[in-house]
Amino acid sequence: MTHASARSRVPAHWLLVALPATVLLVFFVLPNALLLSASFLKSEAQQLTTQTTLDNYRFLFTRPLYLEVFLRTFVVGISVGVVDIVLGFPLAYFLVRTRSRWKGLLIALSLAPLLASVVVRTYGWYIILNRFGVANDVLLGIGIIENRIAFMPSTGAIIVGLAHALLPYTVLSIMGSLNGINPNLESAAMSLGANRIRTFFHVILPLSLPGIAGGFLLVFSIAISAYATPAILGGPATQVAATAIYSFIIQLLDWSLGAALAVVLIVSSLLLLYAAARLGARRAAL
C-alpha cells in the first residue's frame, strides 16, 4: 500500500462522527461565527450596518446595568450550583446506600422533575411566590408577616426556580461518583477508629469530589444560559444574560448588541468552565 492510497481511505466508523460533526458545524459553529461577526458591526436605528466597530463591547463594559446583568448571571449560576450540591448530596447518598426494595422507584421519583416542562415547573413557583401567592397567604395566615411581600420578580426567585429545576442533574452526577466508591473503604475507616463524621469528611467526600465538581459544572453552565425561568420569575426588570440577549435581538431588534452580549457570555462561561476543569484535574492528580 502506498502512502497516497492509504491517505485516500477513510475508516467507515468516521461516518458515525461525520453526521454529528456536520450538524455541530452547521448549527453551532457557523451560527456562532455569524454571531461573533455581528458583534463587531454597528447598528443604527435598529438596522445592522456594514461598519465595523468595538462600540458594542465598549457599551456593555461601561454601562453599570450590563455589568450588573453579568454579575447577576454568575451569582445565579454559582448559587444554583451550591444549593443543588448541598441538597443533592444527601439525596444521592441515601439513594445509593439504601437497601429498600423501593430503591428503583425512589430514584425514579427523585428524577421525576425532569419529566415535566421547565415552564410548567417555573409557573408552579410563580403561583407560590407572587405577591398574592401561596407563600404570602401562608405567612399572613400564621401571622409571620403583616403585609404581603414581593418575593418575585427577584434574583432569589430565579435561584429557587432554577435550583429546583436542575437538582436531578447534580443527584445523577453525585450518584455516579458514590456508586464507584467501594463500601469496604468506609468499613475499613470505621474499623480503624474513625467515627461517621470523620469517615464522611476523610473518605466519602474526597472520593466523591469528581461527581460533585461534574454536577456543579453541569448545573452552573445550564443556569447561566437559562432563559425561561429567569424570564418568568425575574421579569423584564431583573435581567440575566439570556433574557437581555433575547430583549436585544427579538424585542429591540438590535442584533449587534445582542450578539456582543452573547459572545461575552459564551467566552466568560467557557473560561470559567476551563478554569474549573483545570482545578478539578489538578485536585484529581493530587
Added chain:
Amino acid sequence: MDSDATSPGEIDRREFIRRASAAAVAGLSAPYVWSQRTEETLVVNSFGGEYQELFEKAVIRPFEKKFGVKVVHDATGTSSQDYAKIRASKGAPGFDVAAALSPPEVVLGAKEGLLEKITEQEVPNLKFTWEKARKSLPPNAVMHTLQFDSLLYNKDKLDKPTSWADYWQPEKRYGAKVKGHVINYNPANLLSVFALIHAAELGGGGTSNMDPAWALLKSQKPYVGVIVTTSAEAAPHFESGEVWLSPYWSARAGYYISRGIPYGMIVPKEGVIANIDAAAVPVGAKNKKLAYEFINFMLDPATQRDWCIAYFCSPGRGDIKDWPKGFADSQIVTNQQFDSVRLPDLDAIGTNRRDWTLRWQEIMG
C-alpha cells in the same frame, strides 16, 4: 493500490464525501419535506391568545369558505417577534401574511426590503382605507384596524382617573393605598413607549426631550407592583385584582371589560396615541397571490365589521355605516374622527427606542 483493494472496514474518500453529503442533505431537507403544502394553502401569522378564536371565526373561516382554500393560522409571537422571524429568515419566515405588525416594524421592513410593496392592483380595497393612515405608513403594509393607549382602572378600588398624571403620579391622586397596585411595561411593548411619551409631555418634554419622563418613572417606581413586557402578560393581574391602574390598549381593555372584570377605561384629558395594526407580505412568502387576497378580504366591509366588533377596535376604513349604536360611540368610525387621531412619530420611536429601553431598564432594574 486501487480502490478495489479497500478493506471491508474502509471506504475511499470520494465515497465518504458522497455518503456524508447525502446524509446531511437528507437530514437538513427533512423539515421542508414534512412541511410541504399545496398551492391552495395560506399561512397567516396573526393574533393569538384570547383573540385567536375570535380572529379565526371573524376572518379566517369566512375567507376559507369564500375562496375554497386552507388557511394555517400561526398565532404565535408579538409584532417584534414576528418581524425578528422575518429578518432572521431574510423574508421567508414560513408565513405568507404578517397580519399583526405595528408601524415601527413596518418601517424597518420597508427600509430592509423584507416586505413587499402593496398597491391597489394587488389589494383593491386599499383605496378605501384611511388616507391619513396610508400616508403615515410605508407602502409595504396595509392598516386594517386601529386602537389607542387608554387608561384602565379598577372601579372597586379607585375613583375614575382623568389625566395621565394620575397614572404617573398615583400617590398625588390616590395616596398610599395605591402602592404596589400600579403596573409598568417594558418599552419593548409600544404601549410603554406611548405612556412614556405622555409622561414626557406632562413635564413639558416630548420625543426629543424625554427627561421629564425619566423623572416621573423614578417617582412612580415605589408604587409599581407589577412589571411585564406584553399586554397579554398583564391580563392575569387585572383578573386577580392585583393591578388597579394601567395604560392599556383600548381593544384589549374593551374585551376584558365586556367579560365582566370590574374595570373602567378612560381617554385621559391630554389625549391618546393611536396604534395601527397592519398586514404585510414578506418578500419570500410562498403564496403571495392568496396573501394579497387575504389582506383585501380583511378590508371588506363585512369582515371589518365582524372583526372590529369582536376585537373592540376601530376599523381600517371610514365608509362603513351599519355599526351597532354603542360600538360607534366608543370607536373611531368616521373620517372626521380619524383626522383628529394622533399617530405616533415613527421616526423618533425607531431612532430612540433602544436608548429609551436601556434608560427604562436602568431605572427599573
